[in-house]
Amino acid sequence: MSGEKRQIKLGAFLMTPGHHVAAWRYPDTAASEVLSFRFYKKLAQTAERGKFDMVFLADSNAIYEKYPEAVAQTVTVRPEPLTLLSALSAVTEHVGLAATVSTTYNEPFHVARKFASLDHLSGGRAAWNVVTSANPAEAQNFSKDQHLLHSLRYDRADEFLNVVTGLWDSWEDDAFVFDKDNAVFADRSKLHTLNHKGKWFSVKGPLNVARPIQGHPVVIQAGSSEPGKELAARTAEVIFTAWQTLEEAQLFYRDVKDRLAKYGRSPEDLKIMPGIFPIIGRTAEEADEKQALLERLIPQEAGVSLLSNLISFDLSPYPVDGPLPDLPELDQINGGKTRFTLLKDLAEREGLTIRQLYQRIAGARGHREIKGTPAQIADQLEEWFVSGAADGFNIMPPYLPGGLEDFVDLVVPELQRRGLFRTEYEGSTLRDNLGLKRPVHAAVQARNALPSSS
Amino acid sequence: MSGEKRQIKLGAFLMTPGHHVAAWRYPDTAASEVLSFRFYKKLAQTAERGKFDMVFLADSNAIYEKYPEAVAQTVTVRPEPLTLLSALSAVTEHVGLAATVSTTYNEPFHVARKFASLDHLSGGRAAWNVVTSANPAEAQNFSKDQHLLHSLRYDRADEFLNVVTGLWDSWEDDAFVFDKDNAVFADRSKLHTLNHKGKWFSVKGPLNVARPIQGHPVVIQAGSSEPGKELAARTAEVIFTAWQTLEEAQLFYRDVKDRLAKYGRSPEDLKIMPGIFPIIGRTAEEADEKQALLERLIPQEAGVSLLSNLISFDLSPYPVDGPLPDLPELDQINGGKTRFTLLKDLAEREGLTIRQLYQRIAGARGHREIKGTPAQIADQLEEWFVSGAADGFNIMPPYLPGGLEDFVDLVVPELQRRGLFRTEYEGSTLRDNLGLKRPVHAAVQARNALPSSS
Structure with missing residues (x-):
């Protein structure tokens, strides 16, 4: 990357039919399409047209029935993220595919296998947003009376992630030789059985999927608490975070980047991408009107x-x-x-x-809300990007598809004109586009570290 | 279906790169493509061109390392089935998508959600092959020392399936009203919380996916043991089974169909589809040569x-x-x-x-192997179909893509000429094509059973 100009990374955070709690009531929103593939295909292809690094999906394993009236007034049904991203992988070519999957009520073998599969099927475009489950309603869907304490959730997440990355390294990159004449499909010396026995999990392995195209799918995290920051500094490659002010964001950015060295990592090994909720108007007045309308509809x-x-x-x-x-x-x-x-x-x-x-x-849910003309939106992104607060942004359109289309058609060209954003994808994998190194297999690393015997 | 001629149902059981253990060494097999989407896309589109009811994927959550040399000589890596079928849903329009998912190391909430999602995204084409895990290597990938006893696995599977179908009925079909003016997204009176508390699972629900397009995705089972047959008679809509002789197959067919009445079901509510491993030649000699070559390559x-x-x-x-x-x-x-x-x-x-x-x-693994010209293959299928041994067949091509292409290009036209197989899909969902009723929602059924108050 040296010599090349640093550019903004962009995620399209597709909460359907929009991030604003009243998005489904917004006039142009096709509220009835929240489970229709056609709708998601259009969104993913729009993000790809806008050269976004990735589409990003949140997740929840429950409907929160605590407030019964709210259930009738909000969108509680959506496709499961990995199912949806797998389908979208077949109708896109470049855009990364990031799914949130909780470590609290899953098994690492399943998670390792699904992301490795998605990475192969998509040609190296998978990313996993690693979260813990904080919603008590989720516990009750998984035969648990209550959810784990915050500190235990992180302890479990840490071990979970170790197991998953270990399983991704079950096979070395060149383990499969396909030698029909000599009846050798795989070189067994390049198969590594994990044999993990820990506090939370015992997982023998190996994984029944080849090493992912990206080595490891990109690991995203969102926690900004102390254990969250430490886990991210050790293991995350993208942090999705929520900050209202430039000062807070700069403080967090420096804090996390400074923690990387002790884990042998460089600042560019971790991209920090705060969430941005943009209300875009062709004029400032139009943006104000959109905002006022959304507020009225809550x-x-x-x-x-x-x-x-x-x-x-x-x-x-x-x-x-x-x-x-x-x-x-x-x-x-x-x-x-x-x-x-x-x-x-x-x-x-x-x-x-x-x-x-x-x-x-009601739109940004604590993330940064920005409003205005395309140039004003670009100004605000540029300010954070150039002043050490962000490597990129996870864009949270208020309503869909219009909010994403406006960003792609109006804001992206402005960022490109300023040289702040790509005009073509840099490579074929999500890692290539994010500027992240492909992880070397642990066994290869160990062999390379030995003194040469020749 | 009355008045219409009964026709054969066909599944394409896609074990890549072929069912024969030596398939990957077969001359035309693209062994290196077992993780490539392009390969699977071609297979699924070939099955759809052949008007197959569904593609069918087996599953395993482990590599069986007990026989180390075998690991080097066999294909141990494949995409996870639900990930793959989700991707294939985007590049097909008619063919059903059947994935095997074990009840032994999964959570019913996840399974209900993924199949409901796939059913929505595919427009009503999902099917779940419900199995229990018999491979001890799988237990060790899920923090268990050994796998469950056979009888306990079925007990768990039974309750698992109850929870999943209950979750699919979380919402009535017309629960979502999308009323923007009155701020009503969903009619809460049509939301049903499961509140399941059983021996194996406590799952509150509701599911955060609308009722599947098919009501319930099609439920497939494969067990032919006594508890397997009883579970199937109560809950299965397709049975995938393995029989070598016409007599055994007829006996099984009658046995299972006779058990349906006590659960209030009709014989046509359950389709019995034995596995068939076809070696197809343009001449009988060519078929013999193919078989001999495959045997030599083991x-x-x-x-x-x-x-x-x-x-x-x-x-x-x-x-x-x-x-x-x-x-x-x-x-x-x-x-x-x-x-x-x-x-x-x-x-x-x-x-x-x-x-x-x-x-x-080494090819059929206990399933029925048939060999010969397209007419000879069709004769053998017809015999079982007309003599009370099968409603259809799960076709297991020895090698891929050639073995499937031969079936589609040579055998399907022969079956169609005899009026034994469709020339166009009957409907838009897998249920439509299999001739299976769409399940009425439990709450609607209960309301309809009440005496009219008007």
């Missing part, structure tokens, strides 16, 4: 429910036009701790009511 | 290993040109019991050596 119960979920505290008993009630201390929260602090601070700083706070976060 | 260790796996007994210490050793009693076998008996009887009946037995089963 059903009240859905707004309160969204906020309650984000701070892991039930706000439904409190007056919606009053202030936040006294909230528990941070160490009592067994959910997303960073998000809790962020929203609590925001409400206090600006003196917001419950309604005002949910209106504020 | 690597010895791979042959012994295959046979050992099939009978759950290690034959590697015994002389390959001698007879089978004394084998354990059936109740000592914690693997596929039906297959054990079938192969033991075959060896005794014909006095086969270990080598002769593995040559005999």
